Amino acid sequence: MKIKALTVSEVNNYIKKILDNDFILSNLVIKGEISNLKYHSSGHIYFSLKDSVSKINCVMFKGNAYSLDFKLEDGMQIVAKARCSIYQGTGSLQLYIDSMQKEGLGELHIKFEALKKKLENEGYFDSLNKKPIPRFPNRIGVVTSENGAVIRDIINVTQRRNSLVDIVLYPAVVQGEGAYKTIIEGIKYFNKEKNVDTIIIGRGGGSLEELWNFNEELLAKEIFKSKLPIISAVGHEVDYTISDFVSDFRAATPSQAAEVAVPLESDIRNFIEDSLDKINNITLSEIGYQKEKLSNIKRILNLNSPEVLISNSFLEIDRTHEKMKEIISNRIDREKLRIKSLNDLLEAHNPLNVLKKGYTIVEDNEGKVISSKEDIKENDEIQIMFKDGKVKAKITNNM
Structure with missing residues (x-):
């Protein structure tokens, strides 16, 4: 009996068809740790996914890699949607990744992105709606935990920069279900009392779940509605929340929030001195201008005053009088000459x-x-x- 032998290509092709037609292997959701990561010049990403026991090779083609909103790193835990197949050229088994996200951020990350897109489309992040942070505040309102490091950092930075600025704390819950409601209450309180110039809301770093209260839509809308400017200082520098995007200023840390909200006393003194110099220069310039203007007006008044007009009239009268005297004198002289001439003629013909x-x-x-x-x-x-x-x-x- 003759046995038919299959070629290597036929075997690989057969295995590929079995894998491609398997529903589970074609619609995998798999989690693991990235290792052997390589970003290829073609735009494809090659890496392995492993757990404590096993490892499998993976590839994410350029078209799918383009949609990633974070950078992959070795050791990163991810959850991926993929299909399992083999590369016929080598017969190696591998996963073809369609999309992925950091492990633990699945539903929350999707929710975050959806809310961010919604609020952005509604103009909540528009820079035209951002209120300026006051340059010279008297009081800063802080909405955060009364026992956390945030309030201590803000107080320390404020005292170091400007001891004349007061800090008013509204104690709020910054973690746990419904904590965002106390943050909303703090914002409403300061807007009602109007006893501060700027509001800082914030908390220390944490996971997305721990920071989630600052991603609530109701809080975002309250921040947007606030008449007082709000600085968001949530988490660490790499952490972003919806509150950061909708607030008037996003600070990377609570300390930076205090630096932004509270000016240095030396800067205030310099500003006052510069302002006084400008005021003095403007005042002296204006006085000089007004003096010159007054002098011109006085000169015009003098030239057109009744006294000057009368004096000028007297001068004109005197000139006219002198001219008339000259005319009369000349006329008399001429008449004398004429009379003398006539007299001489008469004398010449006088029979006497x-x-x-x-x-x-x-x-x-x-x-x-x-x-x-x-x-x-x-x-x-x-x-x-x-x-x-x-x-x-x-x-x-x-x-």
Whole structure:
């Protein structure tokens, strides 16, 4: 009897079909510790999953690896969705990973991401809604456990930075079922009393379960609704909660929260001194400007004052008077010259001037000049005008 032999490829292919058609092996949820981790340049991730007894090789292809929201590390405990099959080229059994998450974060992590996405879409994380942290507070309200390290750290940092700032504690429960309700009460209390400038909410580090109260939707909405600015200081630097995203400022630690909320006394003094210098400079500048403005106004008023106008009018009158005097004087001088000229002309033609040379003028009794002897008869009375007067005469003989 002849036995048919199978090739290696046929055996591997047969095993692969059996594994691929097995419902359980095709829909595995497996947990274990990562080891032999290698991020390939192609984008694929190769590693092994192990427990205290066994180990199995795994591969996560680039397309699935892209959706990971955390970085894998050797020793990390994870829960993965996968299918079991073999690589035909070598016949090695391995898991093909579709998705994974850190162990213990499964449902909570999914819930966290869902709430984060919802609140982000509703604008709860929008930077435009963030309130500024007051620069110079008088009181800081703290909502946390009265016995935890958080309040001690905040007090220590505050006293070191500025002893004038008071800390008001609202004791709250920060862990356990329903603890977030006491945090909400603290926020409402400070908003009602309005006795603080800034609120710090927080607690120390812990697992996701321990920090979960700061991921509650009701707390997130209360933080968003607060009229007072809120600083979230939850867990360690690597821990993020919904409260961190919705608050006005996220501090990596409670100590950093105090540093953000409380200014240094030296910074306040420097600010005051700088402000005084600016005020003095602005004041002196404004005084100088107003003085110059007043001087200009005074100069304009002086130029346009009634006194100046009257003085200018007097000056104008004086100038006009002097000009009129000059005109009149010139006119008089001209008239004098004209009169002198006329007088000289008259003198030149004055018949009396002839008398000075010994000539006389003969007139009848009526004062008419007799220019011919034919105009007189014997016994006529005549007047003879000499240079120094007149005499009367009677004609006795008319030759």
